[in-house]
Amino acid sequence: MGVLHPPRYRYMWRMSDAMNLTKTPLEELIVCPICDATYQLQRPKAGERAVCVRCHKVLIAPRYKAGMQIIAIAIASVVLVIAASVFPFLEISVAGRTNAVSILDAALSFTRGPMLVLALLTAGFIIFVPLLRMLLTLYVLIPVVLDRPAAKHAVWAFRISEAMRPWSMAEIFALGCAVALVKVADLATVSFGPAFWMFGVLVVLVIAQDGFMCKWSVWNSLEYPKKR
Amino acid sequence: MEFTGIPQKTVTAREAGLVACTRCNRAWPLGTDVCRRCGKTLVSRDVFSLQKVWALWLVGLMCYVPANMYPMLRTQQLFTVDESTIIGGAVDLAHYGAFGIAAVILVASVVIPLGKFWAIAFLAVSVRSKGTFASGKRLLMYEIVEYIGRWSMIDIFVVAILSALVQLQGLASITPGPAAFFFALSVIFTMLSAQAFDPRMIWDAQSEDDKAFENV
Structure with a gap:
């Protein structure tokens, strides 16, 4: 794929009338979740995207070797999340006094009374939700990429992973x-710990992984493990 | 929507006697209860969608009021204690000359939440009253609300980082105020409210308009 070429789009072919749609087998149809427009399935080639004509929602966006790339990113992210949450993240010093905190400390800083709920939520949004999503992704995708039968409860695992997507807030x-x-900055001198840089890399990986993942392809391969 | 050569008439799953799974995009015969691919409960249109949207919207709005009245941050420096609300904190920052950061805080904690309350309410009202607004614009609004809502959490994270980091015994310490709690709840409930909205209703209003127009 040339770098300078614009991304290629392929619009879904639409059946001209409702009668034809009812004759098509159900597994040959795809419905846009945003606007309910129904299309006869046409698989785009790797690098192309199938887009809903009415609301422009991207329905299928396969990438060449996406599965392997996502697995690699997920493994790297798991290591980074764990390391970034325990190593020192930021350190401040004023007049000889210093205080170093990890991300886990920052998340758990709300600890009094009802603030504890907030601490758990914050820790969840920054550390546990991203971590769990990565682990579930690995669990679902490894058998699929290796052409094995889908893992036990893989449907359930991918469901949870998708439901958690908006609640993963590392980039925020x-x-x-x-x-x-x-x-x-006005109050004290701030220096960065190793976890700061790890977290920076992690944010890039999380965003990249979301971009590579084609939801429809995963659901489809869970339904037909061998065929893909 | 100006794609020449592509006819603009689409067939919805409901018109074709089908019900769609909004999670995995699979089609099933109308009347199927649960998607057999991913296990999601299937409804052609979520009739309780608007009720859920309004209920969660109201809780979110109720939490947003104390979030702005109580202090967000409590800063202790030597002998002075300074409590600042969300807007007060942004104004202080602007006084120090950090206009960019003050703008980020104001946008993330005031403009986005208020805009979101307005946008969700507008969407929920406009799908009921036909023919007031183009579907494309309503969709754009829905997408913006869905995408941008999470970013309001930024203020909570700033408070979390500050109160963990600035703990210098005797010199300076920052502790979170009650507003942080309410603000987080407000963001969470508005996110849930936006998620409860069934975007398929946006086009139903439009296609009924089209039919009415054809009859004229």
């Missing part, structure tokens, strides 16, 4: 760090 936390740093 990253921007929050930038704001916090400016706020503290």
Whole structure:
């Protein structure tokens, strides 16, 4: 794929009337979840995208060797999440006094009374939800990529992983760090710990993984494990 | 939507006697209860969608009021204690000259949440009253609300980082105020409210308009 070429789109072919749609076998149809438009399935080639004509929702976006890439990214992310949450993240010093915190410390800083709920939510959004999503993705995709039968409860695992997608907020936390740093800059000297850089890489990986993953392809391969 | 050569009439799953799974995009005969591919409960249109949207919207709005009235941050420096609300904190930042950051905070904690309350309410009202607004614009609004809602959490994360980091015994310490709790709840409930909205209703209103127009 040439770098300078614009991404190629392929619009779904639409059946001209409802009568034809009812004759098509159900597994040959795809319905847009946003606008309910129904199409006869046409698989785009790797790198192409099938887009709903009415609402422009991307329905299928396969990539060449996406499965392997996602698995690689997920493994790297699991290591990074764990390392980034225990190593020192930021350190401040004023007049000889220093304080170093990890991401886990930051998440658990709300610890008094009802604030505990907030601590658990924050820790969940930044660390546990991304971590769990990566682990579930590995669990679902490894058998699929290796052409094995789908893992036990893989449907259930992928369901949870997808439901958690909006609640994974690593990239928002990253921007929050930038704001916090400016706020503290006047007050004290801030230095970055190793976890700061790990977290930076992690954010890029999380975003890349979301971009590579084609939901429809995963559901389809869970339904027909061998055929793909 | 100006794609020449592509006819603009689409057939919806409901018109074809089908029900769609909104999770895995599989089609099933109308009346099927559960998607046999991914296990999602199937409904052609979520008739309780608007009720859920309004209920969660209201809780979100109720949490947003104390989030702005109580202090978000409590800063202790030597002998002075300073409590600042969301807007107060942004104004302080602007006084120090950090206009960019003040703008980020104001946009993330005031403009986005208020815009979101307005947008969700508008969507929920507009799918009921036919023919007031083009589907394309309503869709754009829905997508913006879905995408941008999570970013309001940024303020909570700033408070979390600050109160963990600035703990210098005797010199300076920052602790979160009650507003942080309410603000987080407000963001969570508005996210849930936006998720409860069934976007398929946007086009139903439009296609009924088209039919009415054809009859004229």
